[in-house]
Amino acid sequence: MIQPKADNRGDWTQAEIKSVFGTGDRARVCADAIIVRCGIPTEFPPEVMAEAEEISKMTVTQEDIDSRLDLRDEPIFTIDSADAKDLDDAISVHKTVDGYTLGVHIADVSHYVKAKSAIDNEAFRRGTSVYFADRVIPMLPEALSNGVCSLNAGTEKLTFSALMDFDKEGNMLDYRFEKAVINSKVRGVYSEVNEILAGTASQELLDKYAPVMESLMAAKELAGVFEKAAEARGNMDLSSDETKFVLDENGVCIDLLPRTTGESEQLIEQMMIAANIASAKAALKAEIPFLYRVHERPQPDRVEELAELLERLGVPCRELRKGKPSTKDFAAILDRVKDTPRASLVNQRVLRTMEKAHYADREVGHFGLALGEYSHFTSPIRRYPDTSIHRILSDLVAGEDQTTLKRRYGEFATLSASESSKNEVRAVTGERSAEDCYMAEYMKAHLGERHMGIISGVTPKGIFVKLDNNAEGFVSLNDFENCEFEYDGEVSHRDLRSGRVLMMGEEIGIIVAAADVATGRIDFMPQEP
Structure with missing residues (x-):
């Protein structure tokens, strides 16, 4: 990392070497540099770690149980990836005469992380956990995120629970928020639940999920109802092409796999959306300061x-x-x-x-989800806006009046929304830059290979081609032999000699020509026609 110093002497610039990371042909090294360049905090200060150690010793007391809604006997369960350790959400679903009762039980982070404590100040500074192919940079110390706050099965845990009633068409009839204590019955895994929902699960899996099977099947049914309702209101099924990076024991990328979403992932997403809607409704009804997840209409x-x-x-x-x-x-x-x-x-x-979704202290709706009210309530372990919302709603549930809440959280909600949006952009910028490096690292090991891809972009000097594994590379017009291309200014090049057209969205054969790990750039050459 080089820091320039202006010396006002013509074009010359002095520079000071601040950090040396290693060779630029390793994506892991490049990720180290990206973290520093983006200003993403990594190490927790000593005072934060000291607080975390003390909090990690806390247990659920009888006083906690007596002062909370006791849901320890409820068929509550989590569903996450197999390697997840920060389990911040659990669900339970019951069928009723009128429809369904849904419980979304979220780790009660605000019980442990007090306002303006060292941990809270650091979480505010970070804003979000950041995810790279080879590491997670957590918002909270692991003693909290993977320990006392994580909703591990078979242990008593404190939650902030959204309890909602729906009719058979998925309309929300009622909602309330409760401080609760739970004991998750099953530590679910997406791949396992997908097998159960598809009817292909082994007896061993069926036995594992037996304590919550009725709740799981009701959740499957309710998720289907939610999806139909979302389709009816015009919800866009809009997602970016995400990639799973497979690394070897040395952290080198050895495979690129498109990240797929199964029925269980969609099920959990629908349940979380419901809780997020309910939290926004609660704030709007109470007319209190709040953080909303907003998505404006496109320009x-x-x-x-x-x-x-x-x-x-x-x-x-x-x-x-x-x-x-x-x-x-x-x-x-x-x-x-x-x-x-x-x-x-x-x-x-x-x-x-x-438009880019962001956080705001005013509700303007969520265009992409076709919702009039929306917030982020369900991930306080990894998102500071959710932690902020928990803190505000906790005081509302405790009986604080509107005047007190406005005085206490008016400026805080505005500042938290602004800083959380900035920190989200910082995290996404770093994550995407690192992904480019890992993608280039993989393709560098496959130079000379032939692939078919889709023309994903057209520029005056060439075309971009995207492969099935989501790797995208540039093909220069100069690499097409005996061609004289005319650019239409938008979507295609036409060869004036042969009449061949390179049109966005059409398939083309390429050869992997070069890959620069440090910049994340990949270059292709056209296969012979």
């Missing part, structure tokens, strides 16, 4: 650009030509290209058209 000029692009690609998009297209209009376009070769491309272009 008209960007919608116009998208419409022109889709029309050039031959994708009907009449919905975008009317004034202020709705979420349902965008959903219709995504559905139109579903299961076609251009589905991923259109998905990404629609995603780029959207």
